[in-house]
Amino acid sequence: xxxxxxxxxxxxxxxxxxxxxxxxxxPELPYALAQKLIRKGAIKVxxxxxxxxxxxxxxEIVRLPPMEDKPKAPSxxxxxxxxxxxxxCVIFDDGDLVILNKPAxxxxxxxxxxxxxxxxxxxxxxxxxxxxxxLVHRLDKETSGVLVLxxxxxxxxxxxxxxxxxxxxxxxxxxxxxxxxxxxxxxRAPIGKTKxxxxxxxxxDDEDGKHAITDFVVVxxxxxxxxxxxxxxxxxxxxxxxxxxxxxxxxPIVGDSRYxxxxxxxxxxxxxxxxxxxxxxxxxxxxxxxxxxxxxxxxADMPKDLVKSWKTLGFNPSEKIDPFEELF
Numbered sequence: 111x112x113x114x115x116x117x118x119x120x121x122x123x124x125x126x127x128x129x130x131x132x133x134x135x136x137p138e139l140p141y142a143l144a145q146k147l148i149r150k151g152a153i154k155v156x157x158x159x160x161x162x163x164x165x166x167x168x169x170e171i172v173r174l175p176p177m178e179d180k181p182k183a184p185s186x187x188x189x190x191x192x193x194x195x196x197x198x199c200v201i202f203d204d205g206d207l208v209i210l211n212k213p214a215x216x217x218x219x220x221x222x223x224x225x226x227x228x229x230x231x232x233x234x235x236x237x238x239x240x241x242x243x244x245l246v247h248r249l250d251k252e253t254s255g256v257l258v259l260x261x262x263x264x265x266x267x268x269x270x271x272x273x274x275x276x277x278x279x280x281x282x283x284x285x286x287x288x289x290x291x292x293x294x295x296x297x298r299a300p301i302g303k304t305k306x307x308x309x310x311x312x313x314x315d316d317e318d319g320k321h322a323i324t325d326f327v328v329v330x331x332x333x334x335x336x337x338x339x340x341x342x343x344x345x346x347x348x349x350x351x352x353x354x355x356x357x358x359x360x361x362p363i364v365g366d367s368r369y370x371x372x373x374x375x376x377x378x379x380x381x382x383x384x385x386x387x388x389x390x391x392x393x394x395x396x397x398x399x400x401x402x403x404x405x406x407x408x409x410a411d412m413p414k415d416l417v418k419s420w421k422t423l424g425f426n427p428s429e430k431i432d433p434f435e436e437l438f
Contacts (some may be wrong), residue, residue, distance in 0.1 A: 113209075116175040117164045118266050120219075120248050121273050121346035125320070126163040128155065128172070131194060136174065137221060147175065148291040156267075168346075169246075169265060169270010186230035196231040202408060204264050206401045207258065208235055208243040211410040214387050218245060232259065246275050249347065252366070255282070255392025256410040260400065268400035281394035282341040282351055283412070283433050285419060286371075289337040294327040294433070297354045301347040311368060312349045313355055314357045322347040324354045327433040330425050336364065338425040342434045345348035351390065364389040364419075385415035394432060 123131055132144045132153075144153070146413070151159040152175040155166065166172070188196075195213070202209035212218070217227040229245055236242040243259035246269045260266045272278050300319030304311045313319075323344040331337040339361075341351045348368070356362035356369040363369070365388045395408045411426045412420070420427035 112174055116244075116263075117172045117174065118244050118246065118270065119168055119170045119172065120245065120270075120350055121168045122248055122348045123166060124168040124274060126166055126348075126369075127162070128153070128160050129162045131166055131172070135219075135221065139174075144289040155346065167270075168274040169267050171266065186233075188231050190235055192226070192231055195264060196228070196234050200235070201256075201410065202406075203235070204399075205237065207260055207406075208232075209395075209408050210257045210259070212254055212257040212392075213413065214252055214415075217251040218248040224251075228257065235259075235387070237261065245271060247346070248249060249250045249392055250352075250390075252288045253390045253392060254410070254413050254416070256395045257392070258280060258395065262401070265400045272397060272400065276344060278397040279434070280343055281396075281434065282343070282390065283339060283391045283431075284339050284351065284355065285394045285423065285425070286337045286355055286359070287340050287364055288325065288361040289331045289334065290328055290339065290359045290361050292328075295325070297326065297358045298322075299354060299358050301350060301353055312347070312353050314353065320347055321345065322350050322354070324351055324433060324438075326354075326359070329422035329431055329433065332423055336423060337361065338420070338423070340431065340433050352388075368388075374389055380435065384419045384422060389416060389419060391411045391416055394430075 117135060121236045129144065130404065132139055145162065145411045147153045148162050151158060154173040155164060156170050170318055199210040199212060200208060201211050212228065217224040219226045219229045232242050241261045243261050246258045246266055248258050249255060249257050251323065259267060260269055299314045299322060300316060301312050301322045302315030302319035304313050325342040327340045329340050344348050352363055352366055364384065391412060393410060397406055398404065399406055409430060417427045
């Protein structure tokens with residue numbers, strides 16, 4: 111018999127129906143069994159019975175009962191190397207919160223073909239009371255930087271609401287192919303999923319997309335070639351910065367093969383010694399602690415491969431630059 115599970119709804123799934131959320135996040139649960147458990151009231155949202163078409167909100171907790179109808183899936187086994195890795199990622203831990211500097215190439219959650227992910231490694235960070243942290247939000251697999259986890263349900267719920275609103279300030283650093291026409295501005299363009307065989311790709315969708323807002327400032331540039339751009343997303347849509355950079359600014363992020371970051375603008379930059387990855391880093395989070403209400407200001411150091419890219423292009427990767435500071 112599988113143990114009771116409690117899964118936190120992240121920002122990317124805000125507004126999704128419960129049945130579709132289960133199909134995406136609990137793929138091992140057969141559809142018929144999911145429907146049966148929902149009808150029986152065995153699947154709960156924030157401790158209450160839910161319906162198939164219940165719309166989920168960021169930070170809510172979905173409780174999944176023991177599933178006698180299905181053999182227990184093998185547990186995630188953390189290798190010694192992964193245990194060392196996840197511990198090295200910790201940049202803050204006060205008992206209530208754990209904050210990581212996530213490396214690029216490591217998924218936040220499992221699902222699909224992802225067999226190695228942060229969510230499967232958090233047991234290593236279990237405290238003396240036997241409580242492991244839970245994910246509060248996500249970063250794309252290709253993106254590095256600040257990732258927040260929490261140990262108590264109350265902290266998870268409060269942080270979920272904070273990420274859903276505008277109570278957390280997020281700063282991302284990126285290098286773009288080409289230089290944006292404007293030095294700074296605000297992008298307002300709704301984002302939705304592509305329709306068709308291409309999976310996990312987002313587009314600007316004025317009809318069915320969810321509203322998405324991103325502020326940007328060009329910090330530095332290599333004339334006509336590339337730019338060091340700071341982004342501050344005010345909403346949390348999937349691939350939001352990547353889509354807005356590519357489709358609205360027409361300056362995709364370097365290394366972003368999904369959104370033209372290795373397309374026709376690559377040109378002479380292909381000859382430079384740049385990191386073979388998405389040049390996007392979650393550099394800073396500013397928010398109030400969900401339990402103590404004390405201010406937190408967390409910076410995630412730039413990884414060595416991006417430091418090298420920044421220096422190769424003549425940009426400064428060391429100074430703590432946040433052009434949005436004056437807005438708050």
